[in-house]
Amino acid sequence: MIVTRNVSKTFNDVVALHDVTLNVAKGAIFGLVGTNGAGKSTLLRLLAGIYRPNVxxxxxxxxxxxxxxAVKQRLYYISDEQYFxxxxxxxxTxxxxxxxxxxxxxxxxxxxxTGFELPLQRKINTFSKGMKKQLSVILGLAANTDYIFCDETFDGLDPVMRNAVKSLFAAxxxxxxxxxxxxxxxxxELEDICDHVGLLHRGGVLLEKDIDEMKLGAGKVQCVLPEGADIESLGLDIVVRDRRGSLLTIIARGTPEEIASRISALRPIFMEVLPLTLEEFFIMETEVAGYDVKTLFI
Amino acid sequence: MITIDYKDRRPIYQQLMEKIEELAASGLIRPDEQLPSVRGLAVELAINPNTIQRAYGELEKKGIVYSVPGRGSFLASGQETLLAINRERSRQELAKLAARAKTFGLSRADFLADAAAAYDEGGTEQ
Known part of the structure; x- marks a missing residue:
């Protein structure tokens, strides 16, 4: 179990992390999401004991x-820049x-x-970037630690390798x-392998949730309603609304089933209810929190 | 036997549940047959073992699966379960067809007549 309580980290006058409170349960696969400069790497380095929190x-x-x-022997940190x-x-090594x-x-x-077809006795400085990443992952898994922290580890791997590494992690x-x-x-990248996700934004935690709950916590609806029907009369918690001609697109809180059954009462001419992708969910939450990050995840 | 569609927006555990129900309904997994192990399936599909555990747990709640501690999960026996799964599945398909028929302005009577005809003609599966 990893617990951070009101952790802040500053470098001179730069605030990298501010008041971060997070819990990661044992045996979970936790995804740490955030834009560039959100503080992901800083948080991982704090967890790895490379930095010390100010507060x-x-x-x-x-x-x-x-x-x-004793604690550091039980964790392995894969930096985004490999060093050998x-x-x-x-x-x-x-x-x-x-x-x-x-x-x-x-x-x-x-x-x-052998499985990854990497040479044991060749100098690492002759390895490609991707091969170095694979080597780091292999070292991390062989280290048999309880925790492993990966900083953008999957991003440098080709699709076949990425799948292989995910399988290894799953095992x-x-x-x-x-x-x-x-x-x-x-x-x-995180949607299929993680069960919990934390969203960092500008050094703070915007939200931390079970990924399935997140997907079932809101729905996106496209519908065409009959003349005179008012979507607002249903008492749905509508977060985003957009109308193009007769086609109405809304994002509302609640399970997709709940939303569908409520809207059915208006006898829609056409209706499609979809769970949100993580991307849409985060954009929704960040907008609600008053941040304009609309373009950042695209 | 079990695949995940990454374009599908639903949670992976729901997709897994549906796939297993389909396999059970079509008879590809028989009652009391063991389901793939959590670990095996996680490695094969490169997904989170906790997700598979969740799918099996939900199926157990629905009475479709039972688990034996230390041995794994098995398909529950009983024709009622299979019938219920099949009925639910055909309801879902019907709902989709009905929605489409509505969009194209097909009347209720015509839709029902078509459904009846399809049922009569398609007595045996092709």
């Missing part, structure tokens, strides 16, 4: 992370990690390397309750 409390299973070796020691090979992570599984490491979650936190600005 607030940040604990993993009840213990503070900063300078706490100069002139080392993957095998040498694995042996280095063997000294750091008590549960590092060298056999699993070599198996995964680790099922087998031993691994808790991944995946930061990304790509919502579609």
């Amino acid at each position: 607030g409390e940040l604990t993993i299973d009840g213990e503070s992370v900063w300078e706490n070796l 020691f100069a002139n080392t090979t993957p095998l040498e 694995a042996h280095y990690y063997l000294n750091i992570y008590p549960k590092f599984d060298i056999q699993r490491f070599t198996e995964l390397m 680790e979650v099922a087998d031993r309750g691994l808790t991944p936190i995946i930061a990304s600005h790509n919502l579609r």
